[in-house]
Amino acid sequence: MAMDPSSFDEKLAPASSAGCDVTGSEKMSIGRYAATRITTLKPPMDRAPNPFKLLALLNRQQWLFFLVAFLGWTWDAVDYFCVSLIVPNLAKSFDKSNTDITWGITLVLMLRSVGAISFGIAADRYGRKWPFVFNNVLFIVLELATGFVQTYEQFLGVRAIYGIAMGGLYGNAAATALEDCPEAARGILSGMLQQGYAFGYLLATVFARALVDTTPHGWRPLFWFSACPPILIILFRLYLPETQAFLDRERVRHDRGNLTKTFVDEGKVALKRHWLLLVYMVLLMAGFNFMSHGSQDLYPTMLTNQYDFSANAVTVTQVVANLGAMAGGTIVGYCSQIVGRRFSIIIMCICGGALLFPYTFVTNKGVIAVAFFEQFCVQGAWGVIPIHLMELSPGSFRTFVVGTSYQLGNLVSSASSTIESTIGERFPLPPKGKTARFQYGLVIAIFMGCVYLYVIILTLVGPEYRGRSMRAEDDVDLVDVAGGEEVVDHALHLHHHAHESGHQHEGHQPAYLNGGEGEEKAEHLKT
Numbered sequence: 001m002a003m004d005p006s007s008f009d010e011k012l013a014p015a016s017s018a019g020c021d022v023t024g025s026e027k028m029s030i031g032r033y034a035a036t037r038i039t040t041l042k043p044p045m046d047r048a049p050n051p052f053k054l055l056a057l058l059n060r061q062q063w064l065f066f067l068v069a070f071l072g073w074t075w076d077a078v079d080y081f082c083v084s085l086i087v088p089n090l091a092k093s094f095d096k097s098n099t100d101i102t103w104g105i106t107l108v109l110m111l112r113s114v115g116a117i118s119f120g121i122a123a124d125r126y127g128r129k130w131p132f133v134f135n136n137v138l139f140i141v142l143e144l145a146t147g148f149v150q151t152y153e154q155f156l157g158v159r160a161i162y163g164i165a166m167g168g169l170y171g172n173a174a175a176t177a178l179e180d181c182p183e184a185a186r187g188i189l190s191g192m193l194q195q196g197y198a199f200g201y202l203l204a205t206v207f208a209r210a211l212v213d214t215t216p217h218g219w220r221p222l223f224w225f226s227a228c229p230p231i232l233i234i235l236f237r238l239y240l241p242e243t244q245a246f247l248d249r250e251r252v253r254h255d256r257g258n259l260t261k262t263f264v265d266e267g268k269v270a271l272k273r274h275w276l277l278l279v280y281m282v283l284l285m286a287g288f289n290f291m292s293h294g295s296q297d298l299y300p301t302m303l304t305n306q307y308d309f310s311a312n313a314v315t316v317t318q319v320v321a322n323l324g325a326m327a328g329g330t331i332v333g334y335c336s337q338i339v340g341r342r343f344s345i346i347i348m349c350i351c352g353g354a355l356l357f358p359y360t361f362v363t364n365k366g367v368i369a370v371a372f373f374e375q376f377c378v379q380g381a382w383g384v385i386p387i388h389l390m391e392l393s394p395g396s397f398r399t400f401v402v403g404t405s406y407q408l409g410n411l412v413s414s415a416s417s418t419i420e421s422t423i424g425e426r427f428p429l430p431p432k433g434k435t436a437r438f439q440y441g442l443v444i445a446i447f448m449g450c451v452y453l454y455v456i457i458l459t460l461v462g463p464e465y466r467g468r469s470m471r472a473e474d475d476v477d478l479v480d481v482a483g484g485e486e487v488v489d490h491a492l493h494l495h496h497h498a499h500e501s502g503h504q505h506e507g508h509q510p511a512y513l514n515g516g517e518g519e520e521k522a523e524h525l526k527t
Contacts, residue, residue, distance in 0.1 A: 037460055041346070043339035044466075049184065051334055057182040058189075065243060066189055068236045069177035070196045072132065075229050076169045077200025078207070079143055080108065082222055083159065085208045089219040094152040104159040109414035111160055112167030116407035119168025120400030125263050127242045127250070128176045128399065131168065136230040136237075138165035143230075147223035171403020174386045179245040179398065179470045184337065190390075191333020191383030198325040198379060205319065248472035249396070265481045266396035273477065274394050278401060280462055281392060285409025287455040288385060290416050294447050295352075295359075295378050296321075297417035298424075299371075302440035306429065307363050321371040328376030329383030341388045341466055345381045345459045352377030353452040360441035381455070391465040395475035420447055 058066070083090070083104055090101045123131040142162040149155045177193050178186060211222045241247075253262040271278075303309035303317060328348075336344040355377065358370040386402075393401040420443050427439035472478055 034461075040464065041340070041343055041460065043343050046338050048338045051188055054185040054188055054334075054337075057185045061240070062181050064236075064240055065180060066177045066193070068132075068233065068240060069173040070193055071229075071233050071236070072136065072169055073173040073193065074196035074200045074203070075139070075226075075233060076166055076173075077197040078204045078229075079139055079162070079226055080166060081201050081204035082143075082146075082208070082226055083108075085204055086212055086219050086222065089212060090155070093218060094155060096152055100152065104156055106414060107156060107160040108163035108166060109410055111163030112407040113404065113411050115164040115167025115169075116171060116403035117400065118164070120171045120397070120403040123172045123175065123399040124397050125260075127246055128172055129237060129240070129242055132172050132176065132237050133234050135165055135168045135172070136234045138162075139230045140227045143223050143227035147220040147227070167407045168403065170406050171399040171401070174390055174402050175246075175399045176243060178387055178390050180243045183467055183469075186387045187337030187384070188330065188334035190336070190385070190387035191330040191380075193386050194333070194383050195326040195329040195379065198322045198329070198375075201322050202319060205315065245395075245470050245472065249475070249478060252472055252478060262481060263396070266477055269477045269481055270394040270397050277392065277463070278405065280458075281389060281401065281405035282408045282412075284455075284458050284462060285385075285389075285405045286412040287409070287451060287458055288382060289406075289409045289413035290451045291349075291352075291378055291448070291455060292382065293413050293416040294420065294444065294451050295374065298420045298440055298444060301421075302360070302444060303367075305435070305437055306440050307367075308432070313365065317368050317371050320368050321375040324372035324374070324376040325379035325382075328378070328380030331383075332380030333383035333387070336384045336387075337466070340464060341384050341391075342459050342462065342464045344384050345388075346456050348377045348381035349452045349456045349459075352381070353449060356445045356448055360445040388464070390470070391468040392463065394477055395470060395472070396477055398470075416447075420444060423447075 083101075087098050087101045090096075090104075091098050094101070119131050119135060138161075142158055142165060145158045146155070146162070149158055173196075174193065178189060181189055207225060208222055211225055212219045215221055242250075250259070253259045256262045299321075300314045300318065303314050304311075309317070332344050332348060352374060355370060355374045359367070359374045362370055385406075389402045389405060390398060420440065424438040424440045424443040427442055429437035429439055431437055
């Protein structure tokens with residue numbers, strides 16, 4: 001969707017229906033666009049296919065792309081939570097306060113945007129494969145380095161560089177997992193992919209219990225172990241080729257004779273046409289990150305400080321909440337393919353807001369069940385995000401836009417726990433011995449209520465391109481830069497003809513009979 005201050009040039013999604021913004025090359029005035037915000041929110045109520053049949057649409061290569069992306073994103077989360085789960089151990093080791101150690105977490109959040117920009121541009125220019133591999137090489141080096149640091153300053157330096165590496169993975173993982181998958185299966189795969197983060201938290205909790213302070217080396221074995229799985233993930237990614245969507249785009253660039261110049265020209269066109277949409281995506285992701293951090297970061301402190309939960313009770317609550325997150329992301333991601341992306345997000349925000357009172361004011365173990373459903377709502381909305389961002393993004397810079405909007409939103413929201421903690425200190429409770437107590441529950445409820453309202457409003461006024469084609473020949477920006485549809489079709493036709501001839505000469509089926517298997521099944525399922 002290309003927007004300027006006076007008009008909205010929306011890109012038509014081929015499978016558009018109720019619940020999607022529909023355009024061709026038409027210009028839409030701001031007044032008309034505003035008038036369609038409610039009508040396009042109406043759920044299309046497409047037929048709900050069996051989710052297992054949706055997953056069966058993927059061919060083997062598409063499944064492998066999804067799996068390697070899921071594993072990369074999951075281990076990205078494990079590496080991140082390795083620090084947050086052992087803050088007291090690190091503070092004791094470096095003779096610092098817990099607050100000093102959390103600066104290592106803050107530096108990661110601050111520098112993730114640098115990684116998203118640099119690795120995103122690299123993935124859009126040179127392919128998804130090698131930036132993904134290099135990203136995981138950095139994980140290995142930096143996790144090992146964290147395990148060997150001897151001073152607090154070394155710790156901060158290593159974690160700062162780790163922030164760059166962590167920020168580079170999300171956009172690449174989303175593109176690898178989703179841009180080649182059948183359109184009908186996008187929603188459920190989006191939800192499954194996003195929950196790699198919650199799954200990573202559960203794994204980090206298990207490994208921290210198993211490896212921290214169980215050997216003479218204290219907390220260090222946790223980081224040494226965390227450096228090992230990325231080796232297997234790298235080998236897995238090396239086994240796979242580039243995604244078909246990127247290869248087709250690269251063929252068009254190559255046909256023009258100057259790959260870099262074409263890439264730069266695509267960037268200029270994308271920025272000129274879509275700058276307002278890019279700003280919108282950053283603002284939307286700021287709201288989403290406030291939603292997750294605001295509901296999660298200070299919650300364990302609330303349970304222990306305000307409601308006197310034991311460490312084990314807090315761990316159980318957190319694990320159950322993350323199970324709810326995993327269930328919510330997968331289920332709502334699937335439902336978004338039926339009722340629409342925006343509608344799914346708004347409903348989850350309304351339900352999450354309705355649960356805020358019990359989530360923050362139930363004082364007994366019954367809050368564990370509430371935590372499950374609250375995080376079901378929070379991460380249910382998040383489950384829509386990978387594919388929603390992919391469908392909104394300009395095709396030429398899909399990895400860059402998805403990763404950068406996500407990480408800039410993360411940067412904006414990085415102070416959410418500090419904000420809640422600071423406000424909470426204005427609402428003191430009677431101390432317990434020498435321990436000061438505060439009404440953190442009240443603050444979380446008010447803060448999250450405001451965040452939910454912000455996300456609802458921003459989602460309501462924003463666009464939706466459910467079902468948008470991610471193929472090179474359907475990218476208006478690429479077509480214009482290349483010189484017209486005929487040029488793009490010619491470049492792709494030449495390759496496909498040569499590729500099929502080669503396979504037939506070898507006695508194999510044409511490539512499209514294998515690679516397009518999922519799309520053919522999807523069309524059959526729709527029929």
